[in-house]
Amino acid sequence: MSITLNNIGKRFGNFAALDNINLEIPEGELVALLGPSGCGKTTLLRIIAGLEQADRGQVLLNGSDVTDQPVKNRQIGFVFQHYALFRHMTVFDNIAFGLRVKPRKERPSETKIQEKVHALLNLVQLDWLADRFPDQLSGGQRQRIALARALAVEPSVLLLDEPFGALDASVRKDLRLWLRHLHHELNVTSIFVTHDQEEAMEVASQIVVLNHGKIEQKGSPSEIYDSPNNDFVSRFIGHTNVFQLEKDDSSWLAGAGIIIDDPKGIVAHVRPHNIQVEKPQDPANSPVYLKDWQHLGAIIRLELSKDGTNGKATTIFAEMPNEQFRELALQKGDRLSLHIKHAHWFN
Amino acid sequence: MVGTPPQRPTLRDAQMNTVTATHAYQPKPIALNDPGWVRFGLIGVTLAIIGLFLILPLATVLIEAFSKGWTAYSDSLAHPDTLAAIRLTLLTAAVTVPLTTFFGICAAWAIARFEFRGKSLLITLIDLPFSVSPVIAGLIFVLVFGAQGWLGPWLSEYDIKVIFAVPGIILATLFVTFPFVARELIPLMQEMGHEEEEAALSLGASGWQTFFKVTLPNIKWGLLYGVLLCNARAMGEFGAVSVVSGHIRGLTNTLPLHVEITYNEYDFVGSFASASLLAGLAVVTLIVKTYLEWRQKQDRKAV
Known part of the structure; x- marks a missing residue:
């Protein structure tokens, strides 16, 4: 599903978190929202998800205006920085949650749910953890379960908020590559937020550099690196x-x-x-x-x-x-x- | 917690529990190891005080209640006035506890989830019943709903009785038990954050589904703890209820009031028999409270 943002603006008191953001993300891209902390990247992601309401502007998913739609109607999958797994449920129940809360008419049968959850657990290579509780997992495992949970409802857009932010350096490296491969496999339009330029270069097919609530530059990793638009982008991406x-x-x-x-x-x-x-x-x-x-x-x-x-x-x-x-x-x-x-x- | 109404459980109880919970797993610095005589001295003093002020009175209640034998004890409990007092106490708790629970969840939700002007004032106001003397609380209702009160003439016009009747008792009990559940839930929900709820919403759950499947399981032990304390207070409240009740035997006497009346009439067996029920309630409350605290700790350890 393509994503279009028109003139998105958001203020927190006197602070302009986002200022007139226009962005077009074609279907199937893996996009990084990159910027220093406080640049508005997470706010933008949450506005796309519907977890936050923009003061101005529109969010279009596949051409239709969803600005006033609540998060549950947007068909998005959201992965949180701190995983936000349901701590009182097993891994299996966590992943099955999105399927079980569907209205009775759309809800798959319990056998279907079983199949689907195990397929997802296999996809994230953690089938042996189905009966564990989130607190019994490592950070990397939790994040993969969170991703499987988000994928269970077959979202048209996958949004990830600093997905590797809370992980060890080595686990982070593995997961980056894994996410890229997963995206190739599923080809669902994905946006992830990061403050780590290396991570953005390594994972994303397109990078959007944000600073002070504005888009500084948008392009492929090589465009951003080889021809930075301005002083900020040049300093922020790589050493200079x-x-x-x-x-x-x-x-x-x-x-x-x-x-x-x-x-x-x-x-x-x-x-x-x-x-x-x-x-x-x-x-x-x-x-x-x-x-x-x-x-x-x-x-x-x-x-x-x-x-x-x-x-x-x-x-x-x-x-x-x-x-x-x-x-x-x-x-x-x-x-x-x-x-x-x-x-x-x-x- | 003795025969008389269960002691008013304060917030400090709950806080101290969490403090001990976190410290229990830390190794004790050697510098804080006091010499043996200090340790045994302090433990001895504590035990002596507990024995003198808690265990002894509790024992007295039971001894006095059974001083004339089991028959006298059961007879005085089976007395219609005692039964009426028990019924009224149960009714009061049955009405106030759900209302306080409902209010507590609403208030905790509002305070933990939304930012609004006057939020800290609201938190302070929720605490008000803790700081107001129960007698004053009762008096407030007399001044508002009594025959000479603000709403008195209007109420008597429609023949609605509040003061010296069951509604007054329930109102007074509501006032004193007001903060119990809210106070328990607010820090719990603030600590929990909203990410899990947002995750549920993003997975397509409705607001109600999110509440029942995600929020409630996370706060259930704290909620039960608050409900338990609220129940103990609702059944044991004396001061506020005493002011509004009018002590009409068989009609507006709750169990704590009944204890006082029978005592003043030198019916010691009757008085202590009723008191033993309240003491029993206190003991049960204590046991359940300990269990709930233990469960909460287990859950928190898991996180």
Whole structure:
């Protein structure tokens, strides 16, 4: 089911949680609502679900206006950050809940319910937990049960609020991939909220970046990463070095490969992997030296320090593959020259 | 809890229970280990006080009640006035407990689920019957519904009797038992949060289904606990009821009032026989209360 949001606005007192949100989500997408905490992403998700009422604007599901429909009529599945499993029911009863509360005419027979619940338990690979209570499960298991419960009513839209937020790092990694595969299998339009840009890049087919209740950018992970719309998106997605053209040594920037005759803005954002590090011909003249480095597995992150004109040092991060770092055989304190391969300019 | 009306259970009881519950599983720091004589001294003093003020009076009630033998005891319980008092007490509890329960759930729901202006004032007002002396509570109703009261002339015009009649007793009991269930449920529901209810709604459940299948099972032990305390108070209330009842024998005497009247008439066996019923109620209440607390703790441990 496609989702359309028209001019959604929501205020909490004087605080504008959402300001004029327009968004179109085609059927079958797996979309991440990404932003720092307090940016309104969860509020937006809850408005789509019908758990929260927008002050202004409309929510359309498959083209029909559901703005005034209560949550139970919207055919959505909602997965909560803290699972919200019914603690007095077994896993089986939790998953069967949505089927058992249906009006008598639509309610499947108890045998059908049995079949369906076991099919869902198999889907989330937890069939052996059917008779347990939620408090006997681990966080990752609970979240998968919560997902199975939401899927039981065959929702047309699946909404997940920080689904991995309360989990350990390793469990989170597994579940991300699993969610992506599950989405491929079911192909139900899904939106999940996250503040973790890595998670959004890894799982989503489309990312919507929110900040201060506004959409900053929408696009595929590569679009967002490779061509950020503005300063905020560039800083929020991945690491970035920020160079101010007015403040920083422009001649040095020119030497490093940034054309300053025709700058496209006053602030240059450079991803660490877009900085090429070399040993200089004339080490004495280079303002940059290697302060420290961190081993990140396949890549090495170099922490470089650049002497400023006013005696203040700035830190620049560069990244290079492990092998290249070994070839260069750098030592702490070595003078280096930089070549900037690509920069994003903002005003 | 002795023969006389069951002691007024306060909120502090409930809170202290949760405190001990959380502390019970923590290892005790060595620094807090007092020397043996302090420990035994304190335990001894506590036991002595309990023995003197709780066990001894309770025993006295039973001894006095049976002082003239089993026949005298059963005869005085079978006396029509005693039976009338028991009936009225049961009727009062049967009317007030459901009403207080209903009100308690409504109030707890409103306070735990909605944000509105004057919410803290409302919470304070719910507590009002705890802080007002029961006699004053009774007097309020006399001033409102009595013959000289605000509504007195209007009521007598329609020949409705409130004061010195059963409705007055029920009203006074309602007033004093008002906060019991609400006070028990408000913190419970606030702690629970709304996520489970939202989950139920998102799964297509109606409001009623959500209440009966999700909310109620989660609050049931707390609710029963509140109902139990409310019942004990409704059956044992003396002060407020005494003011509005008029002590009409066989008509407006509840069990606690009956204890007083028979005592004042030097019918000690009759008085203590009735008191033994109230003491029995207190003991049963205590046992059920302990069970409910234990169940609640089990549930909470599970979460």
